[in-house]
Amino acid sequence: MKTLIIIYSLIFILIFLLINKNLKNNDKKPIIIIDPGHGGKDVGAVGLHSLTESKIVLDVSLKIKEKLEKKRLTVILTRYEDEYISLLDRLKKGYIYDGNLFVSVHANGHKNSNINGIETFYFMNSGKILAQKIQNQLIKKSKNSIDRGIKKKNFFVLRTEIVSCLVEIGFITGTEDYKNLLCNKHKKSVADAISEGVLEYLKNWKKKLIQ
Numbered sequence: 001m002k003t004l005i006i007i008y009s010l011i012f013i014l015i016f017l018l019i020n021k022n023l024k025n026n027d028k029k030p031i032i033i034i035d036p037g038h039g040g041k042d043v044g045a046v047g048l049h050s051l052t053e054s055k056i057v058l059d060v061s062l063k064i065k066e067k068l069e070k071k072r073l074t075v076i077l078t079r080y081e082d083e084y085i086s087l088l089d090r091l092k093k094g095y096i097y098d099g100n101l102f103v104s105v106h107a108n109g110h111k112n113s114n115i116n117g118i119e120t121f122y123f124m125n126s127g128k129i130l131a132q133k134i135q136n137q138l139i140k141k142s143k144n145s146i147d148r149g150i151k152k153k154n155f156f157v158l159r160t161e162i163v164s165c166l167v168e169i170g171f172i173t174g175t176e177d178y179k180n181l182l183c184n185k186h187k188k189s190v191a192d193a194i195s196e197g198v199l200e201y202l203k204n205w206k207k208k209l210i211q
């Protein structure tokens with residue numbers, strides 16, 4: 001009898017702890033991880049006049065941070081300056097900072113300068129809606145850009161349980177995109193579009209936590 005009481009008590013405590021944990025998780029404000037691709041010795045794609053992907057994506061990522069913080073969201077960047085961070089360390093940061101969304105920001109490169117356009121990748125199915133929302137906003141806000149759609153691809157940084165996607169904001173090597181990516185106004189609108197996509201995705205998260 002005594003053993004039974006102990007077992008029942010333990011089950012009760014376990015259920016209580018689980019419910020409590022779920023309640024806490026529901027109250028949690030979403031943490032957004034923005035991952036500016038490349039950096040340091042890894043410059044990424046190199047465009048006309050030696051414009052580098054690593055520099056452009058950092059610019060855009062800092063603008064995303066600014067925009068989302070105005071919406072009172074917590075935003076962590078995997079790098080804040082021109083430094084090298086391994087792919088594994090980028091993923092680790094997502095977990096260390098308890099991220100809920102992970103958006104990797106890149107610019108494309110191609111040997112053919114006629115290739116231009118914006119595309120967004122996801123790998124885990126959980127990231128598909130986020131990818132679509134971001135891609136929609138990007139195309140809406142940059143009407144001159146070609147829509148290359150969303151695609152599923154096994155990028156290393158997308159191999160995570162965190163809802164994630166990787167955005168290619170244009171071809172640094174493309175004659176059309178290159179002009180856009182040099183322009184501060186365009187970079188701002190790209191950052192706004194990615195932020196809007198994130199905010200739209202979060203609409204059902206916890207309405208009262210997001211203004």
Ligand SMILES: [Zn+2]
Nearest residue numbers: 037044106107
């Ligand atoms: Zn890249």
